[in-house]
Amino acid sequence: MTDASFGGVTPDAARRLLLGAVDAFAERGFHATTTRDIAGRAGMSPAALYIHYRTKEELLFHISRVGHEQSVAVLAEAVEQAPDCAARLAAAVRAFVRWHAEHHTTARVVQYELAALEPEHYELIVALRRRSEEILRGVLEDGVASGRFAVDDIRGTTLALMSLCVDVARWFRPEGRRTPDEVGALYADLALRMAGDCGAAPAGVTSSSG
Amino acid sequence: MTDASFGGVTPDAARRLLLGAVDAFAERGFHATTTRDIAGRAGMSPAALYIHYRTKEELLFHISRVGHEQSVAVLAEAVEQAPDCAARLAAAVRAFVRWHAEHHTTARVVQYELAALEPEHYELIVALRRRSEEILRGVLEDGVASGRFAVDDIRGTTLALMSLCVDVARWFRPEGRRTPDEVGALYADLALRMAGDCGAAPAGVTSSSG
DNA sequence: TCCGGGGCTAAGCGTGCGCTCAGGTGGGGG
DNA sequence: CCCCCACCTGAGCGCACGCTTAGCCCCGGA
Numbered sequence: 001m002t003d004a005s006f007g008g009v010t011p012d013a014a015r016r017l018l019l020g021a022v023d024a025f026a027e028r029g030f031h032a033t034t035t036r037d038i039a040g041r042a043g044m045s046p047a048a049l050y051i052h053y054r055t056k057e058e059l060l061f062h063i064s065r066v067g068h069e070q071s072v073a074v075l076a077e078a079v080e081q082a083p084d085c086a087a088r089l090a091a092a093v094r095a096f097v098r099w100h101a102e103h104h105t106t107a108r109v110v111q112y113e114l115a116a117l118e119p120e121h122y123e124l125i126v127a128l129r130r131r132s133e134e135i136l137r138g139v140l141e142d143g144v145a146s147g148r149f150a151v152d153d154i155r156g157t158t159l160a161l162m163s164l165c166v167d168v169a170r171w172f173r174p175e176g177r178r179t180p181d182e183v184g185a186l187y188a189d190l191a192l193r194m195a196g197d198c199g200a201a202p203a204g205v206t207s208s209s210g
Numbered sequence: 211m212t213d214a215s216f217g218g219v220t221p222d223a224a225r226r227l228l229l230g231a232v233d234a235f236a237e238r239g240f241h242a243t244t245t246r247d248i249a250g251r252a253g254m255s256p257a258a259l260y261i262h263y264r265t266k267e268e269l270l271f272h273i274s275r276v277g278h279e280q281s282v283a284v285l286a287e288a289v290e291q292a293p294d295c296a297a298r299l300a301a302a303v304r305a306f307v308r309w310h311a312e313h314h315t316t317a318r319v320v321q322y323e324l325a326a327l328e329p330e331h332y333e334l335i336v337a338l339r340r341r342s343e344e345i346l347r348g349v350l351e352d353g354v355a356s357g358r359f360a361v362d363d364i365r366g367t368t369l370a371l372m373s374l375c376v377d378v379a380r381w382f383r384p385e386g387r388r389t390p391d392e393v394g395a396l397y398a399d400l401a402l403r404m405a406g407d408c409g410a411a412p413a414g415v416t417s418s419s420g
Numbered sequence: 421t422c423c424g425g426g427g428c429t430a431a432g433c434g435t436g437c438g439c440t441c442a443g444g445t446g447g448g449g450g
Numbered sequence: 451c452c453c454c455c456a457c458c459t460g461a462g463c464g465c466a467c468g469c470t471t472a473g474c475c476c477c478g479g480a
Contacts, residue, residue, distance in 0.1 A: 013457080029325065031241035035438060045459050050439065112322070115239065156388065156396045159381065160374055167373035178366065186366045193403045223427080245468060255429050260469065262427095 005070060005106055014052040016042035021059045025109040030060055030116040060113060061121045067103070067110035068128040074099045075135050085143040086197050092139055093165060093191040094184035096132070100168040101180035107169035136161050143195060150196030161191055215280060215316055224262040226252035231269040235319040240270055240326040270323060271331045277313070277320035278338040284309045285345050295353040296407050302349055303375060303401040304394035306342070310378040311390030317379035346371050353405060360406030371401055 006022075009015040020041030024033040035056050039046045053059050078095035082088040100107045114125060137158040143149030151157050164187060172183065216232075219225040230251030234243040245266050249256045263269050288305035292298040310317045324335060347368040353359030361367050374397060382393065 011457090029239065029241060031239060032326070034436080036436090046438090047440075047460080048458055051457065056438070116242070152399075153396050156393070157400065160397065160400055163374055163377035163381075164370055167377055171369065171373075183366070186363050187370065189362075190367065190370055190404050193406060194400050196403060221427090244466080246466090256468090257430080257470080258428060266468070 022063055022106050022109055025113055026105040030113045064110050064125045067106045071099050072131050075132055079135055085148050088139045089191055090188040094188040096165045097168050097187045098180045098184040101172045101183050104169045104172040111166050111169055133162055232273055232316050232319055235323055236315040240323045274320050274335045277316045281309050282341050285342055289345055295358050298349045299401055300398040304398040306375045307378050307397045308390045308394040311382045311393050314379045314382040321376050321379055343372055
């Protein structure tokens with residue numbers, strides 16, 4: 001059990017099933033995961049799953065919704081607290097990346113198993129994901145409007161930023177050479193560069209060449 | 211049939227099966243695709259698949275190998291032809307991104323279905339993928355050594371560049387607002403910024419704000 | 421004209437899937 | 451004390467999967 005994002009889920013059995021599903025989906029993908037595997041990870045019989053969830057897809061939907069809501073909240077909070085637009089961009093990317101690294105198991109499911117959702121669930125999740133994109137784009141727009149950033153193609157650069165942040169979930173390993181915060185700091189610096197930040201030099205980046 | 215990368219595959223039935231598999235894997239993912247679906251797209255009965263390929267996984271392996279070999283070749287060629295390290299980075303990213311956009315169907319399979327490969331096939335493909343990473347890292351290293359680039363964490367920045375380029379395959383749609391070449395140009399500019407390029411301003415970027 | 425064999429299909433094998441259901445069990449309210 | 455019912459299990463249903471097999475068709479060579 002790798003993730004503590006679902007602490008509020010009750011009853012206990014439902015939470016264990018959710019955590020088992022997160023691990024299984026992250027390891028093998030939704031379609032390659034069996035309900036028997038999920039139930040086994042939760043220490044229960046296959047039939048128990050259907051007391052708490054109607055289908056396997058509903059498990060994926062719960063995970064996706066909670067995960068997306070959390071990542072959007074983290075992003076929104078980071079943006080709110082920063083004083084100017086360069087700090088906002090750095091804080092946003094740093095927090096968003098840190099979330100994807102710390103919760104890389106959940107994040108992998110949330111970001112890469114969307115296609116397995118049923119159409120109406122998919123629409124709901126995509127709307128949440130669009131919120132993340134809009135927050136990032138808003139920061140870039142503010143920066144360009146104030147003359148602090150130099151970005152030609154705001155939509156394209158936003159998309160690139162999203163790719164950058166989200167993909168962390170795919171390669172991040174907790175036993176790797178960087179902590180979530182270090183990756184966040186590096187990526188915040190890269191984001192400022194991509195935005196053509198022409199303000200103060202981004203000193204204080206935790207450098208670790210090699 | 212969306213991709214022309216497998217023109218050399220013979221006999222005709224084997225190629226049609228490969229193209230059908232690419233489309234099906236890209237749409238639904240490997241595990242959600244049935245051999246009946248692949249055979250159907252090739253206009254054949256399910257049994258015909260097994261005359262040309264031993265298993266469904268072998269189809270995925272063929273697609274992955276040919277696709278990776280092509281993208282590495284495209285990257286290597288771009289790097290070879292450019293005169294200085296900034297031009298090399300721009301050309302590399304531009305060509306790599308363009309390949310992922312033009313062949314987005316194949317690229318999606320190649321980049322996001324690796325986990326379904328059998329261990330020994332997986333190792334072989336990962337080795338190819340590592341070649342791409344090494345080429346990009348080499349360009350960054352040269353640039354830093356020559357003082358043209360300012361990068362603290364070369365490995366981390368390389369990883370970020372890879373994320374950026376590869377993720378194009380996930381969101382690119384041919385009916386979208388940008389051509390593969392336009393995306394390539396935008397991303398080449400972003401890459402130069404990420405590398406802290408302190409040379410001539412990257413004029414001539416196909417700008418399209420909004 | 422006949423034959424051999426590559427390329428293909430119809431039919432189907434065994435398996436493991438998502439999910440169901442009848443029944444057991446144990447802790448809290450009357 | 452007993453009953454109730456939320457929770458869980460063992461057994462298994464129906465199905466679709468990956469893959470196999472037996473045999474048909476058709477084309478090139480003698």
